[in-house]
Amino acid sequence: xxxxxxxxxxMSVQEAETVTLSCTYDTSENNYYxxxxxxxxxxxxxxxxxxxxxxxxxxxxxxxSVNFQKAAKSFSLKISDSQLGDTAMYFxxxxxxxxxxxxxxxxxxxxxxSP
Amino acid sequence: xxxxxxxxxxxxxxxxxxVELRCDPISGHTALYWYRQSLGQGLEFLIYFQGNSxxxxxxxxxxxxxxxxxxxxxxxxxxxxxxxxxxxxxLCASSLEARFGDTQYFGPGTRLTVx
Numbered sequence: 001x002x003x004x005x006x007x008x009x010x011m012s013v014q015e016a017e018t019v020t021l022s023c024t025y026d027t028s029e030n031n032y033y034x035x036x037x038x039x040x041x042x043x044x045x046x047x048x049x050x051x052x053x054x055x056x057x058x059x060x061x062x063x064x065s066v067n068f069q070k071a072a073k074s075f076s077l078k079i080s081d082s083q084l085g086d087t088a089m090y091f092x093x094x095x096x097x098x099x100x101x102x103x104x105x106x107x108x109x110x111x112x113x114s115p
Numbered sequence: 116x117x118x119x120x121x122x123x124x125x126x127x128x129x130x131x132x133x134v135e136l137r138c139d140p141i142s143g144h145t146a147l148y149w150y151r152q153s154l155g156q157g158l159e160f161l162i163y164f165q166g167n168s169x170x171x172x173x174x175x176x177x178x179x180x181x182x183x184x185x186x187x188x189x190x191x192x193x194x195x196x197x198x199x200x201x202x203x204x205x206l207c208a209s210s211l212e213a214r215f216g217d218t219q220y221f222g223p224g225t226r227l228t229v230x
Binding site for chain 1: 146148150155156158163165170208210213216219220221222223
C-alpha cells in the first residue's frame with residue numbers, strides 16, 4: 001500500500017516570501033503521478049501542480065514549482081512570492097494505476113500567509 | 116464550463132437517520148469518485164464509478180454506506196442509520212476517464228454533522 005507523509009502540520013510565511021512544503025511517499029511502483037492540491041476555507045480542492053514520475057524535469061506552474069527526488073521519494077512544493085490568497089490547506093497526493101486511477105492523500109499542511 | 120457541484124453544502128442530522136448526498140460531475144466526465152475528509156485526517160477514498168458501474172467499493176467503511184450513479188452523470192451517496200463517527204466532509208471528484216494520470220476535479224463537498 002502507498003503512504004503519503006506531510007510532516008509539517010502548519011507553516012507560516014510572510015507575503016512576498018518563499019515557502020517550501022514537504023511531502024514524502026512510500027511505494028513499490030515505478031511509474032505514478034504526484035499532485036499538490038490546495039483547499040482554501042471554501043473547501044474547494046484545487047489542483048496546484050502535477051508531476052509524472054518518469055519525467056525527471058521538475059514541474060512548474062507560475063509561482064509554484066516542485067522538487068521531485070524519485071530516489072528519495074520526496075516531492076516538495078515551493079511557493080514563490082507568497083500571496084494572501086495562498087492561505088489554505090495543501091495536500092500532497094499519490095496516484096497509482098491498477099485498471100483505474102486512485103489518489104492517496106497526505107494529511108495536509110496548513111499554510112498561513114500573513115501581511 | 117461548470118465544475119463539480121455537490122448538495123447540500125451542509126447537512127445536520129440526528130443519529131440513526133438516513134442521509135443522501137448528491138454529486139453532479141463535470142459534463143462529459145465518465146469517472147466519478149467519492150472521498151471522506153474527517154477532522155484532522157487526510158482524504159479517504161470511498162468508492163469509484165466508471166459510467167454507472169462501481170468497480171471498486173473497497174473504501175466504503177460499512178454496509179450502512181452505499182452509492183449509485185444514474186445516466187452516467189449524477190451520483191448519490193447514502194448513509195443509513197447515521198452514527199456520530201460519520202461526521203465529516205464528503206467530497207466528490209470527477210475525471211474525464213479513469214486513465215492513468217487523468218486529473219480529478221473536486222466539488223466543494225458536503226459537511227455532514229451527526230448529532
